[in-house]
Amino acid sequence: MRVRLLATLPALAVVACLSLQGCGKQAAPAPAPGAAASAPLPAASEVVGELKEVLAAHRQIIVLFADEKRQTEAQRAAADEVGQAIFHDNRAHVDRIESQFDAMTAGREDPTATLAPVLDYIESDTSLFDADRLAFRDLLASLQADVARNQTLGAIRLHKRIGDDMDALDEIQKNYDEEIRAIFSRFEQRAIVQKREKWDDYVAHLGTFYTRDAILKAHGYAAPAVAAASAAASAETVAAASASKPLKPGKPETGPEIFGTGLPPKVVALTFDDGPHPIYTAEITAILKQYGAPGTFFEVGNNLGKVDADGKTHLGKNAEISRELLAEGYIVGNHSMTHAQLSKVTGDALKTEILDNDKLLKAIDPDRPPLFRFPYGARNAEGKQILASEHLTSVMWNVDSMDWADPIPNSIADRVMREIDKNGRGIVLFHDIHERTVKALPLVMSRLVAEGYQFAGWDGKSFTVQKPGDKRGFVDVAADAAAPASAAASMAAVSDTTTEGDSWAVVIGIDDYAHWPKLSHAARDAESVKGLLVSRLGFKPAHVISLQNTSATRSNILAAFNEQLPKSGLKKTDNLFVFFAGHGATQHLTSGRDLGYIIPAEAATDHVADDAIPMTELQNISEALVARHVIFVMDACYSGLGLVRGGGSIGAGNFLRDNAHRVGRQMLTAGGADQMVADGGPGGHSIFTWTLLQGLSGKADMNGDNIITGTELAAYIAPAVASVSAQTPAFGSLPGSEGGEFVFTLAANEESLSDATPQLAADAIALNTKLEKTTAVVAASAATDGVVVKDLQGKDQKIAAAPAAPVSDRQQAHQLNDRGMQFFKEKNYAAARDLFAQSLKLQPDFALAANNLGFVYWKMNDDANAVKFFEAALKIDPSRPVAYVNLGDALLREGKADDAKKAFETYLQLAPAGGLAQHAKDAIAAH
Structure with a gap:
C-alpha cells in the first residue's frame, strides 16, 4: 500500500x-x-x-x-x-x-x-x-x-x-x-x-x-x-522539558502549568496560536460560533504593536481584532513578543519576550486573561519563574494538530481525531494564521460533536465546560451572529467552512428507455446536476457516481448503493446526495395502499413489480447506508412512500452543532401519482430540475448563511414548481431519520463579469421572474410561519428553515456577490448593482466585487462610476486581466482613447491568448 x-x-x-x-x-x-x-x-x-x-x-x-x-x-x-x-x-x-x-x-x-x-x-x-x-x-x-x-x-x-x-x-x-x-x-x-x-x-x-x-x-x-x-538531548533541553510534565488523565490540573489531561472525559479545549490574523481569525471565530464552542487565542506581540525602550506601548491595527475577541467572550493569551525559542533565552531578553507582550495585552484590556503559552512549548526554569512572579499560568497542550507542518486539511482533521481518541480529552493546539486550519476546523468540530464531545473554555481558574451566557470563553451565538470585522486581503477566498465530512453523490438520468416512452430531458438534467455539485457545491469528481441511459439498469443502480459507495470509502460522518431523473410509477396494491417505483432503463412496462425499484427498497438502502445525512431528489412523479419514523426537526438551538448529532434521511419528489413531469424548462431541462439548479446555485439559501439545508431546498422548490406547473412536489423524512438535515455548502463564485459573460435566455429570465415572485413570498413566510408543502403521502405539512448559522464578513460579502451575479445574468442590473455595492462595503478590498460593480455600471451606461470601480479593482489586484478590458471599454465611451489603448495593451500583455484578446486587438485597431 x-x-x-x-x-x-x-x-x-x-x-x-x-x-x-x-x-x-x-x-x-x-x-x-x-x-x-x-x-x-x-x-x-x-x-x-x-x-x-x-x-x-x-x-x-x-x-x-x-x-x-x-x-x-x-x-x-x-x-x-x-x-x-x-x-x-x-x-x-x-x-x-x-x-x-x-x-x-x-x-x-x-x-x-x-x-x-x-x-x-x-x-x-x-x-x-x-x-x-x-x-x-x-x-x-x-x-x-x-x-x-x-x-x-x-x-x-x-x-x-x-x-x-x-x-x-x-x-x-x-x-x-x-x-x-x-x-x-x-x-x-x-x-x-x-x-x-x-x-x-x-x-x-x-x-x-x-x-x-x-x-x-x-x-x-x-x-x-x-x-x-529525552536522555540524549542537551542539558538545556532536559532542563526545559523537566520543568513540568502532564499529570495522569483525570487528575485535576491546578497549575502553574496546564496540559489538558485534567479535563473530564470527552471534553476538549480549542486553542489557536500566533495571531491575530486579519482574515483567518475572523474565519475561525465564525466556525466556533457555528458550533457554539469557546476558543482561546495565544497572540504574538509583534502582531499587536510595539513597546518603546521606556515601556510605552504602541498598538497596531491588528490589536483591534484582539479587542473584539475579548469583547465577544473569547480568551486572548500571551504567546511572547517575537515567537522566539524561549528555552534558549535568559535574563533581560527573556523578561522582554514575556513582559512586553503582556504590556500590549493590558493596553488592549487591563483585565486581560493571565495566560501564557511558550512558543514551541520550549521553556526553561527561569521562564517559569517569571510567569510565577507575574501570576501567569502556562498553558501547554496534549493534542497537536500539526497544522504548522501539514498543509492538507483532511490530514490535519484525521490527526486531531486520532490524538483526541487516544487521549480521550485535552487541549488542542491549532494556529489561526493558516488557511488550511480554517478548512480543517469544521471537519474536526462536526466529528467531535457527532461523537459526543463537549468544549471547554477558561473560566478564570481552569478550563471547564462552558454554557451559553458564561462570561468568559464562550460566544453566545444568539446574542451576535456576526463574526469580528476583518480587512480581507486581496487573496484567494477561503473555502466556506460548514461542510461536515465528505460529500458523495449518485446521479442517475435516463432518456433512452428500452420499453417505456423515451424522454428528452433526463440525461441532460443529470449531467447539469452533476456539474453543479462539482463546480459550486464542493463535491469531488471521484465522489460522484453517474449512471445515464443504458448504464442505469436495475442492477447497476442497486450496486452503486450496495457496492460502489462502501468500497469507495463512504463514512459515517459523510453526506450522500441522490438525484434521479426518469420515469416513476405508482402501483395500487390490493390492500388499498399505493407503492411508488422508479423505473430503470431496461424495465418492462408490464413487469413493474419485478423490474423496477420500489420505494421500500430505497428506504431500506437509506437506512443501511453509513452516511450521516442522505437526501434523495427525484425528478419523477409517484406516490406510496413509507411513514416517517424518528426524531423531529431541529429547533432554534445551534443548528450545525445539533445537526451533527442527528442522522438525516430526506426525500424531495417532483410530484405525486397521476402527475406528469413538466418538460419545457429553459435549456432543455424539466421545470423541476431547472428550479433545483437555481436553488442549489444559491437561491434556496433562504436565511442567508451560505448553506442550504434539505428543508430550505424543499421550501424553495415545492411552492415555486407548483406555481408554474401542474406538479405538487413532496418532501419529508424517510424511515431511520432522526431529524437531521442534509447540508449543501455554497462555494464562492469567482467569475469576473465582462462583455463575454453569458446571460440567461429570454425564456429562462421569464421563468425565473415567475419563480422569484413565489419564492419572495415564501422567504418572508418561512422566516415567520413556515411554508406549507406536501409530505411524502400527499398531505399538507408546514416546514421552516433552521435559524441561520453565523458567517464571517468575508462569507457574507461573497454571498452578496454571488447573488448579484444571479441578478446580472437575469439582466436585473439595479438589483445586481445594489448587491455588489453591499458586498464591497463589507469587504472593501474585494477586487472581484469591485470589477463586477464597475461592469454593472457600464451596462447601465454610467461610465464615470464604471471607470471608478474598475480602477479600484486593479488597485486591489493589479493582475486581473478582465478588469483592464472592462476599463478600456469604459474609457472609450468617455472619449479617452489613449488611456483605453493602454488598458487594452496591458490586457494583451497579461493574457495574450485570453478569451477577450481579439476584442482588445479590435479595440486598439479601431482607435
Missing part, C-alpha cells in the same frame, strides 16, 4: 514556517525617488541561495517524518523536537528572503530583471520535484503582495505569473492529497509545469541526500539510541 502524503505531512513544516513569518506583515511604503539606490539590490543568486536553504530544511523534515507510522513513541518525540529545531532555524532564512523581496520590489523601477531568475528557479529548475516546490508556496504569496506595490507593467506581469504558480502549487497539493497518478491531457498550462511524481518516489529521491539517523545525529541524537531520546 502506498504511503499517503496525508500520513507523512508533518514533513512539510517549512511551509508553515513561511506563513508564520508572514503573519501580520504589512506592506512597507514605497521609498522616495532615489532612496532605493542608496543600497545595492540583492542579486537573484543570493535569493536563490536562501531558497535552497529553505528547501534543504523542507527536505530534512520530510525525511524525518516520512516513516512516521513505523516509528516508536520515543522516535516520534525525537523527530518532533528536531523538526521544530529545523523549523526554528529556518526562520532566519525566511527573514532574509522577506527582506530581499522587499528591497527588490520597492521603488518605481520594473523588478522583472531581478525577480525573473528567482521565479525561473522555482518554476523550472530540473533538480526540483513537484513536492520540493511546496516549500516555496507561502513565500510566493508574500512576494506577490510585495509586487502589488509596484505599478510598472513588468510588475503587473510578475503578479500574474506568481498567481499562476500558486494555482499550480494548489494543484500539486491536491494531487498528492488524492494520490492522483494519471496525467490529464486537458490541463491548463501554467508557469510551473507539473511532473506528477509519486510521493514515495520523491521520498526515495530525498534518501539520496539525507538519512533520518544523520539528521537526528546532527541535532544531538546519537543513533541508534533514539529510544532514549
